[in-house]
Amino acid sequence: MQIYLPIAELSINIFLLFGMGAGVGFLSGMFGVGGGFVMTPLLIFAGVPPAVAVGSAAHQLVASSVSAMLAHLRRGSVDLLMGAVMTVGGLAGSAIGSWIFGLLRRAGQVDLVISLSFVVFLGAMGTIMLFESAQVMLRGRDGMAPPRRKLHQHGWVHGLPFKIRFRKSRLYISALLPAGIGLGVGLLASIMGVGGGFIMVPAMIYLLGMPTQMVIGTSLLQIAFVTASVTFFHALNTQTVDVVLSMVLLTGSVIGAQLGVRAGVGMKGEHLRGLLGVLVVAVALGLAWGLVAAPADLFSLTTEAGT
Amino acid sequence: MRGRLLALACLCGLIGPGQVVLADTLATDISSHLVQISSSFTGTSLLVFGAVEAEGPGRRDVVVVLRGPERPVTVRRKEHRFGIWLNASATTYGGVPGFFAVATTRPLDQVAAPGELARHQLDIPYLRLEANTTTPDPAADADFRGALVRLKTAEGLYGGAALPVTFSAANLFRAEFRVPSNMPPGSYKVEAYLYRDGELVAAQSSPLFVDKSGLERRLFTLSRQRPAIYATVAIILAVAAGWLAAYVFRRP
Numbered sequence: 001m002q003i004y005l006p007i008a009e010l011s012i013n014i015f016l017l018f019g020m021g022a023g024v025g026f027l028s029g030m031f032g033v034g035g036g037f038v039m040t041p042l043l044i045f046a047g048v049p050p051a052v053a054v055g056s057a058a059h060q061l062v063a064s065s066v067s068a069m070l071a072h073l074r075r076g077s078v079d080l081l082m083g084a085v086m087t088v089g090g091l092a093g094s095a096i097g098s099w100i101f102g103l104l105r106r107a108g109q110v111d112l113v114i115s116l117s118f119v120v121f122l123g124a125m126g127t128i129m130l131f132e133s134a135q136v137m138l139r140g141r142d143g144m145a146p147p148r149r150k151l152h153q154h155g156w157v158h159g160l161p162f163k164i165r166f167r168k169s170r171l172y173i174s175a176l177l178p179a180g181i182g183l184g185v186g187l188l189a190s191i192m193g194v195g196g197g198f199i200m201v202p203a204m205i206y207l208l209g210m211p212t213q214m215v216i217g218t219s220l221l222q223i224a225f226v227t228a229s230v231t232f233f234h235a236l237n238t239q240t241v242d243v244v245l246s247m248v249l250l251t252g253s254v255i256g257a258q259l260g261v262r263a264g265v266g267m268k269g270e271h272l273r274g275l276l277g278v279l280v281v282a283v284a285l286g287l288a289w290g291l292v293a294a295p296a297d298l299f300s301l302t303t304e305a306g307t
Numbered sequence: 308m309r310g311r312l313l314a315l316a317c318l319c320g321l322i323g324p325g326q327v328v329l330a331d332t333l334a335t336d337i338s339s340h341l342v343q344i345s346s347s348f349t350g351t352s353l354l355v356f357g358a359v360e361a362e363g364p365g366r367r368d369v370v371v372v373l374r375g376p377e378r379p380v381t382v383r384r385k386e387h388r389f390g391i392w393l394n395a396s397a398t399t400y401g402g403v404p405g406f407f408a409v410a411t412t413r414p415l416d417q418v419a420a421p422g423e424l425a426r427h428q429l430d431i432p433y434l435r436l437e438a439n440t441t442t443p444d445p446a447a448d449a450d451f452r453g454a455l456v457r458l459k460t461a462e463g464l465y466g467g468a469a470l471p472v473t474f475s476a477a478n479l480f481r482a483e484f485r486v487p488s489n490m491p492p493g494s495y496k497v498e499a500y501l502y503r504d505g506e507l508v509a510a511q512s513s514p515l516f517v518d519k520s521g522l523e524r525r526l527f528t529l530s531r532q533r534p535a536i537y538a539t540v541a542i543i544l545a546v547a548a549g550w551l552a553a554y555v556f557r558r559p
Contacts, residue, residue: 004346004488006523007530011349011488059541066549071557108383108394116391224549228542235538239530243541244346244523250545254552291391298386299454303491304379304399 007242008052014248016046021060021252028064028253029260030267031276032216036061036194036227039249041118041283048245050111051101054193055240058230060249061195064257065224072217079168079214082178083221086200089179090226093186098233101191105238108302115287117192122284125198129277136270169210169218178208182222190230195223331367332360333509335499340513342486343520350488353515355410355497356481368411368418368502369472370429371482373515375406375464376493379439382451398451400436405491407431407459408466410482412474419505427500427507431456431465463487492517 003014020042028035036057043053072078104110160174181203185196200219204210210218235241264272335357342351355371380403386395411418415430425433436455438448459465464487472482495515501508519527530537 002347002349002488004344004348004523006519006527009489059545062542062545063549063552066546067551067553067556070550070553074557108381108397112391112393224546228546231542231545232535232538235530235541236534239534241530241538241541243526243537243544246541247544247548250548254548254556258556291393293392294387295385295392297454297458298384298392299451299458300383300385300394301455301458302381302383303403303405304381 003244003248005048005052005242005245007239008048008056008245010047012046012048017245017248018252020046021249022256022259023252024249025064025253025256025258026260026263027256027276027279029257029262030264031260031272032264033197033276035064035253036189036196037118037122037192037198037280038283040114040193041287043245044114045286048242049240050114051105051238051240052242052245054101054114054191055231055234055238056242056246056249057193058189058227058234059241059243059246060253061193061227062224062231063250064253065195065220065227067254069217069220069224072220075217077213078217078221079166079210080221081164082166082169082171082208082210082214083218085164085175086178086182086185086218086222087225089182089184090186090189090222091229093183093188094190094226094229095186095233096183097187097190098230098237100187101234102237112291114192115291117188119284119288119291121188121192121199122280123288126277126280126282126284129273129280133270133274133277137274169208169214171209173208178204181207182226185222186226186229189223189226190233193230195219195227197223330362331501331503331508333369333499333501333511334358335371335497335511335513337497337513337515340515342490342515342517344488344490344492344517344523345520346523348488350486350490353484353486353497354481355484355499356479357499357511359478359480359501359509361478361503363503365503368413369480369482370412370415370418370500370502371410371472372427372429372496372498372500373406373408373484373486374496374498375404375491375517376495377402377404378491378493379403380455382455384451384454396447398448399439400452400455401439403436403455404434405493406464406486406495407434408470408484410470410472410484412472412480418502419507423505423507427498429500462489464490486517490517492519 001014002011004011024035024039027038039057040053044050104113160176162175163172164175165172181200185200188194188196197219201215204215204219205212231241335355338354359367361367379399379401381397381399383394383397385392409430415424424430428434456465470482472480474480495517496512497515498512500510
């Protein structure tokens with residue numbers, strides 16, 4: 001059954017879309033990641049214009065991050081103050097990112113930049129994940145415990161002004177740091193249509209030194225607001241948010257996520273990370289191939305607005 | 308009726324004031340003046356039919372053109388740079404019809420002279436596409452034009468003069484146009500031209516509107532005309548959906 005996407009202006013099989021949503025939801029439930037980094041490339045592979053894929057993936061992420069964040073809020077694993085500071089940075093980042101996105105679109109380079117960003121970020125992240133999980137698996141076989149990290153590392157980071165006490169995370173650090181992380185992730189969110197959890201979570205653990213149990217819930221709070229802001233700016237500036245597309249994806253992903261959580265329960269952390277690493281590298285390679293391989297057609301058309 | 312048709316044809320610039328207009332008449336209509344693109348739209352066919360009242364001798368030919376809304380279109384060409392393929396050059400053309408198909412009784416070159424075909428843009432090579440480049444390079448321009456037509460043809464939007472106009476009786480003709488699901492919304496024109504021995508003797512133009520219908524149309528219009536409201540509604544929808552999902556799947 002075909003469904004017409006009014007903003008993407010194309011007809012697509014509704015079961016394919018639903019299946020993509022469910023598949024990505026399954027992954028996000030299983031691995032505990034947002035899944036935006038798979039959603040945007042999948043939509044591009046399915047023929048959705050990259051700019052619309054980004055806007056609609058961001059919109060779909062609003063729903064999934066709100067629902068996951070509420071679960072964390074109930075468990076008390078959200079640092080609201082930290083989340084608010086990161087959100088302020090994220091909102092600024094998404095505004096700047098959306099402006100850049102508009103410029104790139106007019107220059108005809110937005111598809112290239114989307115693909116390049118994915119190749120660079122996913123390639124790097126996937127490789128790191130693969131190495132890490134391989135190391136852990138090898139160490140586990142030798143029966144050695146991983147070396148413990150120091151809880152607090154003092155450095156240039158602690159000399160920054162505007163220090164705030166984050167009670168819930170038991171931190172006294174400059175607000176510029178979480179705001180800066182939020183800004184960077186906001187930029188990524190608006191250009192790639194991802195939540196940015198895959199960058200933000202390590203940054204919060206290693207750069208901010210936040211307690212691990214607070215990290216996911218707090219990052220989800222930021223993601224919920226930032227993806228909402230990305231949705232707003234993209235809908236306003238480039239009209240690339242397809243509500244029909246994102247609502248079908250979202251229905252699939254909600255169901256997929258529940259199944260994914262169940263599937264992931266029995267699996268070891270390093271195996272999950274290894275699998276995720278393989279997936280991330282595969283997506284990056286798929287997009288890289290699209291850039292490197294000689295295109296089937298050198299020419300492309302864009303119908304401009306107006307007369 | 309005849310007077311009105313001629314007046315209309317003159318008004319549309321189809322018949323120049325200097326031309327001698329003979330007493331032939333042409334009347335046409337379309338099976339539908341409104342095509343609605345709904346969520347399950349998979350294309351449709353449009354029947355253009357009409358009657359020719361021929362007076363005097365000579366071979367009559369009918370050419371029917373279905374022209375889509377004109378928009379500027381940017382053609383981009385990828386080049387291999389820094390090891391990857393990226394859009395390196397572009398040209399924007401104005402007045403590009405979003406859809407173009409022609410039906411004729413005989414091959415166009417037998418219907419009228421090239422000058423005549425060009426005047427009314429009766430085939431793809433005669434489309435007047437204006438490039439906006441400041442320094443036109445004839446070779447590159449030909450490449451870009453060629454690519455534009457080729458891609459539009461591949462999308463099923465440009466048909467050229469490939470369809471037949473058939474006469475079901477001595478003076479009744481019909482032409483069937485197949486329009487694909489990706490036809491761009493907007494104002495279309497159905498133009499019918501009657502030639503007698505290569506000379507234009509009558510012409511008629513009628514409008515056709517293609518519009519998105521139902522929810523799709525409302526969403527599309529809202530997103531373009533009131534993007535802030537569209538964005539706000541989208542966010543509220545997503546937050547509500549997230550809330551609902553969290554409520555339904557909450558762990559006890």
